[in-house]
Amino acid sequence: MENVAIELKNVSVNYSTQKALTDTTIKIPYHTFTGVIGMNGAGKSTLFKVIMGLVKPQIGSVTVCGDDTKTAQKHGHVAYVPQAELVDWDFPISVHEVVMMGRIGAQNIFKTPHQADLDRATEALLQVGMLDFKDRQIGELSGGQKKRVFVARALAQGADIFLLDEPFAGLDATSEKSLVELLISLKDKGKTIILATHDLMSLPDTCDHVALIKYTVIAHGPTKEVFTQELVSKTFDGVLHNIKFD
Amino acid sequence: MEILTQIFQTNYLALIIEPLQYAFMFKAMAVSVVVGIACAILSCFLVLKGWSLLGDAISHAVLPGVVIAYIIGIPFGLGAFVFAMLAVVLIGFIKTNSKIKEDAVMGIVFTTFFALGLMLISKIVSSVDLTHVLFGEVLGISNESAWYTISILAVTSAIIIIFRRVFMVFCFDPTHAQSVGMPIKLIHYSFLVLLAITITGSIQTVGIILVIAMLITPGSTAFLLTKNFSTMIWIAVSISVVSSIIGAYASYYLDIATGGTIVFVQGCVFLTVFTYQTLKQRQL
Numbered sequence: 026m027e028n029v030a031i032e033l034k035n036v037s038v039n040y041s042t043q044k045a046l047t048d049t050t051i052k053i054p055y056h057t058f059t060g061v062i063g064m065n066g067a068g069k070s071t072l073f074k075v076i077m078g079l080v081k082p083q084i085g086s087v088t089v090c091g092d093d094t095k096t097a098q099k100h101g102h103v104a105y106v107p108q109a110e111l112v113d114w115d116f117p118i119s120v121h122e123v124v125m126m127g128r129i130g131a132q133n134i135f136k137t138p139h140q141a142d143l144d145r146a147t148e149a150l151l152q153v154g155m156l157d158f159k160d161r162q163i164g165e166l167s168g169g170q171k172k173r174v175f176v177a178r179a180l181a182q183g184a185d186i187f188l189l190d191e192p193f194a195g196l197d198a199t200s201e202k203s204l205v206e207l208l209i210s211l212k213d214k215g216k217t218i219i220l221a222t223h224d225l226m227s228l229p230d231t232c233d234h235v236a237l238i239k240y241t242v243i244a245h246g247p248t249k250e251v252f253t254q255e256l257v258s259k260t261f262d263g264v265l266h267n268i269k270f271d
Numbered sequence: 272m273e274i275l276t277q278i279f280q281t282n283y284l285a286l287i288i289e290p291l292q293y294a295f296m297f298k299a300m301a302v303s304v305v306v307g308i309a310c311a312i313l314s315c316f317l318v319l320k321g322w323s324l325l326g327d328a329i330s331h332a333v334l335p336g337v338v339i340a341y342i343i344g345i346p347f348g349l350g351a352f353v354f355a356m357l358a359v360v361l362i363g364f365i366k367t368n369s370k371i372k373e374d375a376v377m378g379i380v381f382t383t384f385f386a387l388g389l390m391l392i393s394k395i396v397s398s399v400d401l402t403h404v405l406f407g408e409v410l411g412i413s414n415e416s417a418w419y420t421i422s423i424l425a426v427t428s429a430i431i432i433i434f435r436r437v438f439m440v441f442c443f444d445p446t447h448a449q450s451v452g453m454p455i456k457l458i459h460y461s462f463l464v465l466l467a468i469t470i471t472g473s474i475q476t477v478g479i480i481l482v483i484a485m486l487i488t489p490g491s492t493a494f495l496l497t498k499n500f501s502t503m504i505w506i507a508v509s510i511s512v513v514s515s516i517i518g519a520y521a522s523y524y525l526d527i528a529t530g531g532t533i534v535f536v537q538g539c540v541f542l543t544v545f546t547y548q549t550l551k552q553r554q555l
Contacts, residue, residue: 078449107447111446113319117500126444129451135434
């Protein structure tokens with residue numbers, strides 16, 4: 026089998042009034058750390074939704090870990106770490122319960138947790154260093170801890186591909202650094218990490234691959250080759266500040 | 272002094288037991304408690320999902336269904352259910368196919384349905400029946416209606432409790448649920464159907480207008496008091512049951528509306544909890 030985690034072939038997605046992605050083709054290899062960048066509304070979230078199988082492209086095909094998106098959903102290949110602002114942090118749910126949600130795809134229709142599920146959740150919390158916080162309500166955590174909990178949910182799910190939407194938004198430098206370290210360690214253990222980010226400054230230190238999105242994939246490849254002034258300014262219509270290119 | 276003597280000499284047990292000797296009171300009490308439990312459980316999900324207004328919309332939209340059922344002589348729960356689903360589908364359809372925001376769409380749909388109900392009532396049904404539909408009349412409930420209400424609400428409550436983990440994920444993170452292959456549309460519409468059935472089942476007790484409070488207040492009060500979802504359901508149910516019992520007794524001894532009293536007590540509990548919480552936070 027090819028070493029491809031995600032493959033989109035000539036994918037086009039149109040919402041009722043506007044085009045979101047046009048003729049998009051991309052192959053993301055396993056065990057890579059890919060930063061997806063582009064302006065707001067340029068199709069980053071649509072790309073994520075296509076990978077998760079939430080949006081069906083009108084044209085083109087999507088393959089995730091060698092499966093179609095429906096099968097990939099059943100196998101729990103892809104896990105999603107939502108943007109902080111899309112989560113209701115007042116929800117009466119504990120850290121442990123959030124991580125247990127990673128197991129729902131594998132459970133019976135009543136979603137009754139078994140000992141194996143509990144063990145997976147505990148293991149995942151241990152791996153992200155959040156086991157001591159398992160009984161906390163999720164709003165009682167710092168920004169970095171909140172992200173770790175959702176990463177633990179992805180681990181409990183047993184996903185191969187982790188999609189993170191703006192994971193660094195609102196994090197201080199220390200939390201960002203430690204989250205990046207966690208993600209890189211997961212990549213080294215065989216996970217494929219894909220994150221949408223606005224943080225262009227730290228991108229070359231974080232991601233080994235970059236995908237530039239502007240209604241389609243402008244360029245994708247190893248950071249050194251693709252994260253160039255020319256391509257990035259093409260993606261952002263020339264509006265760039267304070268970014269150092271090698 | 273006389274008052275004190277009176278207070279000490281009163282046989283409270285008798286006061287509690289006396290109304291229950293009447294079949295109509297016993298029935299009213301049982302039905303009110305079941306309605307209270309069913310609405311309280313649902314209210315926890317509605318409040319967390321941010322769907323309180325949907326309960327409002329559905330309960331108003333069932334009015335023409337109730338009137339038409341009355342005219343053609345079918346069980347009014349059935350008529351109400353049909354119109355509840357019509358409203359839900361119409362709200363969903365307009366929202367998906369226009370740029371109007373959901374709250375506005377709900378407002379338009381439920382007021383139009385409610386208005387149609389009022390038109391039908393003014394032409395066909397006597398004003399006494401109107402009051403029953405709008406404000407509930409649990410004391411006059413027939414055996415048949417009582418059993419109907421109790422059984423369907425028992426079933427909906429049981430379904431929600433059995434699938435509580437599914438509905439909790441649906442409220443907290445539907446994107447995640449969908450990304451691991453859960454049938455989110457099926458869950459969405461099942462929830463709406465359960466909501467519609469609960470509303471139609473509760474109307475006879477508290478009426479179209481007050482059922483909204485039963486679907487919002489207990490969950491909101493419980494939300495202020497706990498950070499645990501199961502505890503939240505227990506608190507909401509307890510508040511609701513106590514309010515229902517107080518409402519039933521008050522309507523017996525003070526000769527006042529049962530539905531109104533139930534909802535009023537719930538509102539008072541909410542305000543008490545809110546005041547307590549606010550004062551506690553100020554002190555910290």
